[in-house]
Amino acid sequence: MVANDIVDLEYSRKHKNFSRPRLITKLFSDKEQQYILNSDDVFFNCCYLWSIKESAYKLYVQSSSERFFRPDLFQINLDHTSAEVTFKSFKCLVKTEITKDFIYSEAFWKKTNHLSSTFMLSSTDYAVQSRETRNKLIDNMSLQLGVESSSLSIKKSSNGIPSMYYYDLPLNSSISLTHHGRFGAYSYSLK
Secondary structure, X not given: OEEEEEEEHHHHHHHOXXXXXXXXXXXXXXXXXXXXHOOOOHHHHHHHHHHHHHHHHHHHXXXXXXXXXXXXXXXXXXXXXXEEEEEOOEEEEEXXXXXXXXXXXXXXXXXXXXXEEEEEOOOOOHHHHHHHHHHHHHHHHHHHHOOOHHHEEEEXXXXXXXXXXXXXXXXXXXXXXXXXXXXXXXXXEEO
């Protein structure tokens, strides 16, 4: 399984106020709050840790189907551009790519052969972003599988977990889609 998250730094700077102390205490553990507040760039480190937590949470939901909002309970142990995230008996690895424009994180249990792509979107409209991100994933998977794009579709479970379908048959794959601000990304692995 694979899960991902992307944070557009410019968009977040305009729309998120991480200087609100109650927001930081709601999102991050005491240890993570210290890491953020002792850093030179509180905003960047909030976005960085948030991206890690969100990708890990998405992986947790895929594996358990349990949805809730308690990001502070997902504990991060950092190691350069990777992290280990734990919650109860759940444990995963998160690899993060940092650019001047975005932070992109992918969560998985062990190193997997998965494909991913980050890209610029044409709009900040949510529906447009969702459609573009889905279409880019479908186009890429159709090339990998050697099938027509029109034969593939993405359907969500009742818990919001996306799955790829070949006509009406679910593919044995793990997919994850994310978009934020000016950027989108997908990750997938074929089992």
